[in-house]
Amino acid sequence: MRSGGLGIHFPTESAALSYSTSRSATQVLTDAIKFKAPFTPYDHICQKGGLVTLRHNEVRDLLRDISSLAWNQVVKEPVIRESHGNSEALIGDISACGIWQSQATAVLDVTVIDSDAPSYCHMSPKTVLKSAETAKKNKYSCTWQPRAFEKGDNGFLIKGDQDEQLGDGRCGQ
16 A cells, blocks of 8 residues: 555655664764764864765665655766766765656755854855855756756756766666
8 A cells, every 4th residue: 555645655664764774874973972072163163074965865765765665767976977087076965866857867965054164154044055055067068058047946957958978868878
């Protein structure tokens, strides 16, 4: 039986996956407290290996687990564009087939922001989120030709056409 029409076949199993993902991401904090490890405020805000990165990975993995229950061909960290020359590779967080269009692959990119970080103290939360949105648009601008931007309560969705380098976005390519 499907749970509430969501297509989640085994809600207890998906809850167990979410719980284990959450525990593994917070294990660093638990160990630091138990073993009285030195812990600096920088550990909270470091974008390369701090708690922001751990939380990002936790959200990405949870979204992937839930997505795999509802959609086909869910891929973790899909390569959108290989690195070449002096441009680095472009990698999303998750891709899945059939999210917005049947037989089309959608790529999702998760952003986690600590709006209380010292580098953002002079900015309002709205400005912090707007700058993150602009950074994502700039990140994908060379690959994606936007048709429209749809603003929602939880972020934004870019609808557009991929350039020739990416193919037509159909599932299974």
